[in-house]
Amino acid sequence: MKQFTLAAALALTAGIAHAQQDTITLGMVLEPPNLDPTAGAAAAIDEVVYANIFEGLTRFGPDGAVLPALAHSWDVSEDGTVYTFQLNEGVTFHDGTTMDADDVVFSLDRARAEDTTNAQKALFAGIENVEAVDPLTVRVTLAEPNGNLPFNLAWGDAVIVAPESIEQAATAPVGTGPFVFAEWLQGDRVTLTRNPDYWGEAPALAQATFKFIADPNAAFAAMMAGDVDAFPNFPAPETLAQFEADSRFKVIVGSTEGETILAMNNAEPPLDDIRLRKAIAHAINRQDIINGAMFGFGTPIGTHFAPHNPDYIDLTGLSEHDPEAAKALLAEVGEVRPLRLMLPPPSYARRGGEIIAAQLRSVGIETEISNLEWAQWLEQVFSGKDFDLTIVSHTEPADINIYARPDYYFQYDNPEFQALIAELGVTADPAKRSELNQAAQEMIARDYVNGYLFQLAKTGVADARIEGLWENAPTQANDLTAVRWVE
Incomplete structure (x- = not known):
């Protein structure tokens, strides 16, 4: 009896150990800050919910490929303006309600609405109409051709939600x-x-x-x-x-899609002066920041584009570490008040901020560092635009188009750049798209919109x-x- 009990106990223990795995x-x-990826910009939202709780019509795979998700397939009209998505059968929301074409219409219309709180409204800007053809078929009509639509719909901001449960998301x-x-x-x-x-x-x-x-x-x-x-x-x-x-x-x-930048408030003095922004860029020693804040992990960048992207061009030379050039530019600018450097919690920002403050001080630019919690940073910097400098990694894929949004937190307003991004949005030819992507990279680098630090490892x-x-x-x-x- 004792032998049987011991064997049973061992089996039970093994079963518990296995179950724990x-x-x-x-x-x-x-x-x-919340768990609704359609109403928040924080990367931490998607880090919890993307592909786990929420799904879109398409999704990103681990290699960056755009894969089918709630839509198992789609067709594109000859002129590239109409996408017809075929939905998977038998899909239900976690509350037991059915997911069908009406939910897709609701989700995309909500994301592109005038009063939307979606942080990536630009993803849906070209959509003219969304209609349910039948419960498992959705037709999306665009104002102009956009070969990037399946890519846009793979973002966490484009997941499908239900009207019955969105208020609790x-x-x-x-x-x-x-x-x-x-x-x-x-x-x-x-x-x-x-x-x-x-x-x-x-x-x-x-x-x-x-x-x-x-x-x-x-x-x-x-x-x-x-x-x-x-x-x-x-x-x-x-x-x-x-x-x-x-x-x-x-x-x-x-590697990541995380362009880590020293963001500057382009619309507010004194950073509305390109000479000061250029001086800051030349004061920065990227490798020292990578070594000191990331212990050698990271790739230097000179613009807002991932080095692993085939369209990337190395523009680090435009803002190479050159303290004497920085001092000469500052002499032209004149006296500059201390700049408010607002740092969110990640270690790359807190550690990097201290290094950058020292680098700026060495050329004659003083900073006042404020360490903010993430919610504070989102409210004051991202939404309120109440800052001079900040450090953050932009982890969204292929997001150079944010520079075409004058109301974005660093407030860069260049009609020429906006026209370039608009052209990119309606261009399908790969060679032409590559040319436009490279022109966009060069334009923001030469405008010294931000200090481009490194691609986050x-x-x-x-x-x-x-x-x-x-x-x-x-x-x-x-x-x-x-x-x-x-x-």
Whole structure:
């Protein structure tokens, strides 16, 4: 009897250990301000909900390819102005309501409405009409041809939501994805559970918890203690060598779409003077920032474009580190008041800000640093435009078009650039698109709109038994659909 009891106990213990391997805890630096990707600009929103809770007609794959999602296929008219999307059958929202063409019409009309709160309204600007042909067919008519529409609809800002549940999306989101929102303990974590009625392939994970740990030292301690299983965007790159030397972990280094910039308020004095912006650009030593803030991880950039993109041109020479040129420009400008440098929580911003402040001081520009929490930064800097300088990574894919929006937070207003981006939007020829992309890169570099620092590296740490986490970050996401534990 004792032998049977011991065997049963061992079997039970093994079963519990095995069951634990279908849950995961991921670390994140920033807590999202809300959980509605269609009404917020913070990357942390998509890092929780993209492809997990919410889905769009299309989606980005781990290599950046645009893949089918809620739409299994689509056709394009000969003139390129009408897209017809065929939806998957049997898709339901987490509250049990059916997802059909009417929900797509609602979502896209809401995103492009005059009073929309969508942070990427420009993605939908060319849409003239959205109609439900039948429950599983949606027709999108454009004012002009746009070969980028499937790409635009893959963004987190373009996910499909339902009128019945959209009002609760900020705090209790209801989507169609493989995971269901379970709990948000603000200041600590968000928990998701497997969707038992998912229309697609069921995920291997039964539960996922996103744990918010802003402090790099605390992030290191949490990984070492096993309190988190993976930290896809690890904030303490100086410790990566320790993880590489420990067989319990694996270090995952890839690239991101994150152009890290010293953003400048172009519309407000004294930064409305291109000479001052150019002086700041020449005062910056990018490699020192990469070494000091990112411990060598990052690629120098001279414009707002990812170096891994085929259309990228290296314009770092236009703003090379040249303190004497910076001082000469400042002599032309005259006396400059101390500039307010507003820093959000990520370590690249806080560490980088201190380095940049010292570099600017060495040429005669004083700064006043304010460390802001993420919600403060979104309200004061991004929405309120109440700043002089700030440091942030723009992690949205191929987003140089933000410079065509005069009301965007750095307030660059150049009609010539706006016309260039408008032309890009209706151009399908790859060679011509490449030419326009390169012209756009050069224009903002020569206007010294911002200080272009580096392309953010994706430095992650995970338990060595976890597979399926993205190596690169073609969009701001912690896609869990392919994540599993292996022995």
